[in-house]
Amino acid sequence: MIAEDGSLPIRIEQDVVLARQTVRQLAVRFGLRLVDQTKLVTAASELARNAVIYGGGGDMHWRIVERGVRRGIQLQFADQGPGIPDQVKALTDGWSSGSGMGLGLSGSRRLVDDFDLDTAAGQGTRVTITKWI
């Protein structure tokens, strides 16, 4: 169930900063503790940057989701880029198709409670992460 939602374009590098600020505000508003705020904002920063660098820009959709009595902050980073042909490899630490350190996907997965990667060659990439409050 979705209690509230919104979305933000992530086209250029400065949008990554905006995405971080938006997620921080949500995390504070919905009462995540400081360490979890920091983890969620950091994961958002990694995924937003991926969308800009590898996906050629995209969007961040956020939702406040409810599962039973629990609420969570869910973020989806969607781009129309080339997609990721080998998901297993992409989720391995240190693997990178670009000039990064290869920690963006694998690292952000460790920072959140739920992580879903939906991508294929030529199909763009959608990464959905959730942090439960």
Added chain:
Amino acid sequence: MDRIPILQMGDLLLVTIQVDMHDQLALTLQDDLTDKIQRTSARGVLIDISALDIVDSFIGRMISTISALARIMDATTVVVGMQPAVAITLVELGLDLRGVRTALNVERGMKLLQLPAGEP
């Protein structure tokens, strides 16, 4: 264009990062700092990140690169003031800032560089 100021104190350079860094700003800092190390013959670089509420892999990589560059130019870099939540997140992300010297605060960082606080 935005720039992060670099202060000179004797043969020490002090960089206080107070803004939410976008990527270009981080790259500019890298250039400015190496330039300043050369011009001032600085032996130590203190980077205060106490105002940063996140360090992601990009900023982490920038810190490692600056530290490596400075070392090649005969200057020691100490990163000070990392918030506990940032440290926890950084390690979980998979970044351990290997090769980067850290200290709890500016004062301890200066001690590490063997320059008493307050003495220029």
